[in-house]
Amino acid sequence: TKRYSITLLPGDGIGPEVISVAKNVLKLAGSLEGIEFSFQEMPMGGAALDLTGVPLPEETLSTAQRADAVLLGAIGGYKWDKNEKHLKPETGLLQLREGLKVFANLRPATVLPQLVDSSTLKKDVAEGVDLMVVRELTGGIYFGKPRGFGTNEKGEDIGFNTEVYSTHEIDRIARVAFEIARKRRGQLCSVDKANVLEASMLWRKRVTAIASEYPDVELSHMYVDNAAMQLVRYPKQFDTIVTNNIFGDILSDEASMITGSIGMLPSASLGESGPGLFEPIHGSAPDIAGQDKANPLATILSAAMLLKYGLGEANAANRIENAVLDTLNRGFRTGDIYSSGNKLVGCKEMGEEVLKSV
Amino acid sequence: TKRYSITLLPGDGIGPEVISVAKNVLKLAGSLEGIEFSFQEMPMGGAALDLTGVPLPEETLSTAQRADAVLLGAIGGYKWDKNEKHLKPETGLLQLREGLKVFANLRPATVLPQLVDSSTLKKDVAEGVDLMVVRELTGGIYFGKPRGFGTNEKGEDIGFNTEVYSTHEIDRIARVAFEIARKRRGQLCSVDKANVLEASMLWRKRVTAIASEYPDVELSHMYVDNAAMQLVRYPKQFDTIVTNNIFGDILSDEASMITGSIGMLPSASLGESGPGLFEPIHGSAPDIAGQDKANPLATILSAAMLLKYGLGEANAANRIENAVLDTLNRGFRTGDIYSSGNKLVGCKEMGEEVLKSV
Ligand SMILES: CC(C)[C@H](C(=O)O)[C@@H](O)C(=O)O
Numbered sequence: 001t002k003r004y005s006i007t008l009l010p011g012d013g014i015g016p017e018v019i020s021v022a023k024n025v026l027k028l029a030g031s032l033e034g035i036e037f038s039f040q041e042m043p044m045g046g047a048a049l050d051l052t053g054v055p056l057p058e059e060t061l062s063t064a065q066r067a068d069a070v071l072l073g074a075i076g077g078y079k080w081d082k083n084e085k086h087l088k089p090e091t092g093l094l095q096l097r098e099g100l101k102v103f104a105n106l107r108p109a110t111v112l113p114q115l116v117d118s119s120t121l122k123k124d125v126a127e128g129v130d131l132m133v134v135r136e137l138t139g140g141i142y143f144g145k146p147r148g149f150g151t152n153e154k155g156e157d158i159g160f161n162t163e164v165y166s167t168h169e170i171d172r173i174a175r176v177a178f179e180i181a182r183k184r185r186g187q188l189c190s191v192d193k194a195n196v197l198e199a200s201m202l203w204r205k206r207v208t209a210i211a212s213e214y215p216d217v218e219l220s221h222m223y224v225d226n227a228a229m230q231l232v233r234y235p236k237q238f239d240t241i242v243t244n245n246i247f248g249d250i251l252s253d254e255a256s257m258i259t260g261s262i263g264m265l266p267s268a269s270l271g272e273s274g275p276g277l278f279e280p281i282h283g284s285a286p287d288i289a290g291q292d293k294a295n296p297l298a299t300i301l302s303a304a305m306l307l308k309y310g311l312g313e314a315n316a317a318n319r320i321e322n323a324v325l326d327t328l329n330r331g332f333r334t335g336d337i338y339s340s341g342n343k344l345v346g347c348k349e350m351g352e353e354v355l356k357s358v
Numbered sequence: 359t360k361r362y363s364i365t366l367l368p369g370d371g372i373g374p375e376v377i378s379v380a381k382n383v384l385k386l387a388g389s390l391e392g393i394e395f396s397f398q399e400m401p402m403g404g405a406a407l408d409l410t411g412v413p414l415p416e417e418t419l420s421t422a423q424r425a426d427a428v429l430l431g432a433i434g435g436y437k438w439d440k441n442e443k444h445l446k447p448e449t450g451l452l453q454l455r456e457g458l459k460v461f462a463n464l465r466p467a468t469v470l471p472q473l474v475d476s477s478t479l480k481k482d483v484a485e486g487v488d489l490m491v492v493r494e495l496t497g498g499i500y501f502g503k504p505r506g507f508g509t510n511e512k513g514e515d516i517g518f519n520t521e522v523y524s525t526h527e528i529d530r531i532a533r534v535a536f537e538i539a540r541k542r543r544g545q546l547c548s549v550d551k552a553n554v555l556e557a558s559m560l561w562r563k564r565v566t567a568i569a570s571e572y573p574d575v576e577l578s579h580m581y582v583d584n585a586a587m588q589l590v591r592y593p594k595q596f597d598t599i600v601t602n603n604i605f606g607d608i609l610s611d612e613a614s615m616i617t618g619s620i621g622m623l624p625s626a627s628l629g630e631s632g633p634g635l636f637e638p639i640h641g642s643a644p645d646i647a648g649q650d651k652a653n654p655l656a657t658i659l660s661a662a663m664l665l666k667y668g669l670g671e672a673n674a675a676n677r678i679e680n681a682v683l684d685t686l687n688r689g690f691r692t693g694d695i696y697s698s699g700n701k702l703v704g705c706k707e708m709g710e711e712v713l714k715s716v
C-alpha cells in the first residue's frame with residue numbers, strides 16, 4: 001500500500017463540517033485503490049487567531065510543508081473582519097500560499113447538466129460551459145513591493161501597492177497553463193490589460209514567447225474588461241484562461257457564479273515541487289456554519305483534485321468524481337443547489353450518499 | 359437662446375457614423391429648447407495617428423479644454439494594435455481624460471423592458487436592473503508612478519505599475535458617488551480589495567469617513583471578487599457602485615454585458631469644473647465600420663448625458679431619452695438588439711427615427 005500524509009486545515013465557518021465529510025470520502029476512495037493516508041489536522045485562519053493569536057501558526061505551516069498535500073476548508077468570518085492586516089484570517093491564507101510556493105491556482109468552472117438550472121444565465125448560454133482559470137497566485141499586486149501607506153508631494157495621505165511580474169514568474173505560470181490547455185481542448189486565452197499596464201505588456205510578451213514551445217495549443221489574448229464581458233456573453237468560447245493574481249481573483253469568481261453552483265467548485269494550487277494546496281472556492285459562510293447545511297461537494301471535489309494533481313492518483317480521483325456525479329444523478333441536493341423533485345439533504349447526509357457511490 | 363460649444367471627436371471605426379447621427383439629434387433637441395450649438399470636429403485616436411502621428415494632437419486637447427462639453431465616438435482598431443505604447447489610440451484617450459481632469463466616470467447599466475430578452479441572463483434576473491457604476495478615472499494603477507520596465511535583484515526582466523490613491527482623490531470621487539446615490543435609490547456600494555491591498559484599505563477608510571456627510575445614503579462595502587459574482591447572481595441588489603479605475607473598468611463592462619445591450623449604454627466623465635467627456639461605452643467595432651450597421655443609441659444617450667450632466671439642460675436631455683424609448687416602442691432595432699417582430703434598421707435610419715420622436 002502507498003502511504004501519503006495529508007495536512008487538513010478545517011479553518012472557520014463551514015470549513016470543519018466540509019473537511020470532516022471530505023476526509024471520509026478521501027479515506028474510502030484511497031483504501032479502494034490501495035492507498036493509506038495519515039492526517040494531521042492543524043489550526044488556520046480565525047480558528048488559529050483565537051487559539052494562538054496568529055492566522056497561520058508556524059507549526060501549521062511547517063506541518064503543511066512536510067505533507068504530501070494540504071486540504072483546506074475555508075477561512076474568515078465577521079468576528080475577525082475588523083482585525084488589523086497582519087491579524088486577518090486572509091493574511092494567513094496569503095502566507096500559506098507563499099510558504100508553500102504554490103504559484104499556480106487552477107479553478108475549473110463547469111456547468112454540470114444536472115445543475116444547469118442553478119445558473120442565472122439562460123440555459124442555452126450556460127449549458128456545456130467547461131473552462132479552467134489558471135491564476136498566478138504568489139506574485140503581482142498581492143505581494144509586490146513597495147506597498148503601504150505614506151504621504152505624497154502635496155502632503156496628502158496615500159495608500160499604495162505594486163503590480164509587478166518578472167519573466168520567470170510569467171514563464172512558469174504560462175507553462176502550467178499551456179500544459180493544462182494541451183490536456184483539455186487545446187485553447188489558451190491569456191487575459192491582461194496590455195493596452196495600459198507595463199506589467200501586462202511584459203505578461204503578453206512572455207506568454208507569446210512561451211507559446212512557441214506549445215505549437216499544438218492555440219493562444220489568444222484578451223483585455224480583462226472584455227473578458228469580464230465575454231464570460232457573461234458567451235462563456236462557452238473559453239477553454240483555458242491564464243491571468244495574473246488580481247484579474248484571476250475577479251474572473252474566477254465571476255466564472256464560478258456563471259455555473260450557478262459555487263458550492264460545487266474545487267480548486268488546486270500547485271508549486272514547482274512540494275505539497276499542493278486544495279480548497280473549495282466558496283467561503284466560510286458564517287451564516288450557515290454549524291447547521292449541517294453546507295454543500296460538501298466542492299471540498300470533496302477538491303479532494304479529487306488533490307489525488308489527481310497533488311498525488312498523481314488518477315484512479316482514486318476518478319472514483320470520487322464519478323461518485324459525486326452518481327450522487328447527483330440519484331437526486332441528492334443540498335439547499336444551495338436544490339430544485340423541486342430532488343431530495344434535500346444536509347452536509348453529513350450528502351457525504352454519506354457520496355460514500356455509498358465511491 | 360443659449361449657446362454652447364461642443365467638441366466632437368468621432369475617432370475610429372464606427373465612431374464617425376454614430377457621432378454624425380448623435381450630432382443631429384443634439385441639434386434638434388437643443389433647438390426645441392432654445393439652445394444653439396457650435397461644433398468643432400477634431401481628430402483623435404487612430405484617425406489622429408494617421409493624420410498627425412500622435413493619438414491626441416495638442417490642438418484637439420486645447421479645443422476640447424475650451425469647449426463646454428466633449429462628445430467622443432470610439433477609438434482604436436486592429437491597424438494600431440501593435441503600436442508602441444505612446445502611439446496607441448488608447449494612450450490618446452488616457453491623455454484626454456487626464457487633460458480634461460475628468461476624474462468621475464459615470465456608467466449606467468439599465469435593462470430596458472423593451473430589450474430584456476437581449477440579456478444572456480434569465481428574464482427574472484435581468485429585468486429591472488438599473489445600476490450606476492461610478493468609476494475613478496484619472497488615478498490608480500492607470501496613472502500611478504513608478505511604472506515601467508526594469509530588472510529585479512535576480513537579474514530578471516520585470517514590468518511594474520503602481521496602484522496609488524490619495525485621500526483627496528478618494529474623497530472627491532466618493533462625494534460624486536454619494537451625490538448620485540442620493541438622487542437615485544439612496545444606496546451606495548463601495549467596491550475594493552481591502553482584505554489584501556493597502557490602497558483599498560485607505561479607499562474604504564475614506565469612503566466610510568465621507569459617508570457621515572450623507573446620512574441619507576446607505577453605504578455598504580464589497581470585495582471586488584464578490585462584486586464580480588454578485589453582478590451575475592443578483593444584479594438588482596445594486597443601485598450605485600463606486601470603485602477605483604481598474605476595478606471600475608472591469609465591473610462596468612461586466613455590468614454592461616448583463617444588460618445585454620451594450621450598443622445602448624452611454625457614459626459621462628466629469629471633473630471639478632471644465633468640460634465633461636461623453637461617450638458610448640462600446641468600442642470602435644472595426645468589423646462593422648462604414649457599413650451603416652452600428653447602433654447609434656449609446657451615442658445619442660451620451661448626448662443626453664452631455665445635456666444633463668455637462669450643461670445642466672435637463673429638459674433637452676429628457677427629450678432625447680424619451681425619443682429613444684419612443685423609437686424602441688415603435689419597434690425600430692439595429693442588428694445588435696434585433697429580435698423577430700421588430701423592424702431592422704441601419705445606423706442612419708435609426709437616427710432619422712429618433713429625430714422624428716424628439
Ligand atoms: C480571501 C482572499 C485573500 C482570497 C484572494 O483574494 O486570493 C480569496 O478571494 C481567493 O480568491 O482565494
Ligand SMILES: CC(C)[C@H](C(=O)O)[C@@H](O)C(=O)O
Nearest residue numbers: 195196225448449451452607
Ligand atoms: C481603451 C481603454 C484604455 C479604456 C480603459 O481601460 O479605461 C476602456 O477600456 C474604457 O473602459 O474606457
